[in-house]
Amino acid sequence: MGQKKLIKFAAIKEYENVLEYPQGMPGKWAAYFHELEKGTINIELDSLAVVDDTNESSSVSNKKPLVLELACGRGEYAVGLGRMFSNQNFVGLDLKGNRIWKGASIANRDGLKNVAFIRTQIDQVTQYFAQDEVNEIWITFPDPQLRLSKAKKRLTHPKFLRLYQQFLKKADGENNNSSGVVHLKTDSPNLFLFTKTVVELYGLTLITATDNLYSSELMQSDKWDDRYAIKTYYEGLNIASSNRIHYIQFKLDKELPIELDEKLKEIIAEFEITETHESLARNGKQAME
Numbered sequence: 001m002g003q004k005k006l007i008k009f010a011a012i013k014e015y016e017n018v019l020e021y022p023q024g025m026p027g028k029w030a031a032y033f034h035e036l037e038k039g040t041i042n043i044e045l046d047s048l049a050v051v052d053d054t055n056e057s058s059s060v061s062n063k064k065p066l067v068l069e070l071a072c073g074r075g076e077y078a079v080g081l082g083r084m085f086s087n088q089n090f091v092g093l094d095l096k097g098n099r100i101w102k103g104a105s106i107a108n109r110d111g112l113k114n115v116a117f118i119r120t121q122i123d124q125v126t127q128y129f130a131q132d133e134v135n136e137i138w139i140t141f142p143d144p145q146l147r148l149s150k151a152k153k154r155l156t157h158p159k160f161l162r163l164y165q166q167f168l169k170k171a172d173g174e175n176n177n178s179s180g181v182v183h184l185k186t187d188s189p190n191l192f193l194f195t196k197t198v199v200e201l202y203g204l205t206l207i208t209a210t211d212n213l214y215s216s217e218l219m220q221s222d223k224w225d226d227r228y229a230i231k232t233y234y235e236g237l238n239i240a241s242s243n244r245i246h247y248i249q250f251k252l253d254k255e256l257p258i259e260l261d262e263k264l265k266e267i268i269a270e271f272e273i274t275e276t277h278e279s280l281a282r283n284g285k286q287a288m289e
């Protein structure tokens with residue numbers, strides 16, 4: 001392993017705003033951010049209070065909405081949103097410590113006490129949050145997993161959405177607030193179409209979907225939201241060669257019956273194969289499937 005990576009790994013071990021595979025965190029994020037804001041050194045995770053809506057601890061004043069960025073990489077969204085919304089807390093999750101180091105270092109440098117990172121596997125995400133603890137989820141430029149055989153690894157596959165439902169606050173149908181909302185930003189037309197198909201098939205509430213986020217019509221309309229403009233490292237790479245940023249926002253507000261998974265597989269089989277070949281060809285690789 002390179003020297004630079006080793007230095008970054010060592011650095012995040014010392015950072016209060018990075019938790020690596022932490023144990024016993026469900027229900028404790030409010031207390032954790034409370035300590036982070038106070039500037040506590042060596043935050044003892046074991047002694048943090050569990051705070052939920054029925055058991056407000058008087059010592060924890062930091063019960064702010066919690067927003068999770070999945071596959072955060074360098075954490076541009078966690079940091080960018082943290083700057084925009086001081087009344088919310090943000091957690092970026094990724095496996096790669098050297099990437100997390102970047103966002104965590106910026107948050108430390110700029111005194112963003114409402115931004116933290118967790119280093120772990122997304123597949124294990126339910127181990128870290130209690131029921132209803134997370135208000136909103138951002139998924140930013142995840143690997144599109146183009147091969148049909150890898151569809152279950154897409155972060156908007158119902159298999160993952162069922163995990164998110166275990167800790168994402170229920171969408172409030174009455175109020176037009178952000179609870180229960182999932183945002184996906186991607187340059188992959190395939191992942192975008194796949195996610196739209198999931199939303200339609202399982203009857204989830206679609207809020208916004210565009211295959212050209214930076215079109216002048218949207219940018220000049222009252223539907224524009226400054227959160228859309230945060231740029232990530234992978235956004236700049238244009239790996240899918242689509243030259244378009246796709247964005248979809250939906251509410252995770254319905255049961256996701258397992259029986260529909262087979263139907264999903266059938267539906268996506270058609271459009272997936274074409275796109276996989278095209279994408280591979282665009283990247284100058286031989287189509288394997």
Ligand SMILES: C[S@@+](CC[C@H](N)C(=O)[O-])C[C@H]1O[C@@H](n2cnc3c(N)ncnc32)[C@H](O)[C@@H]1O
Binds near residue numbers: 070074075094143
């Ligand atoms: C294409 S990068 C996007 C990073 C960042 N969101 C961006 O837009 O620059 C995908 C990220 O997902 C992370 N990732 C992939 N599989 C993961 C998993 N199972 N658990 C946690 N992170 C994962 C990778 O480490 C990588 O940083």
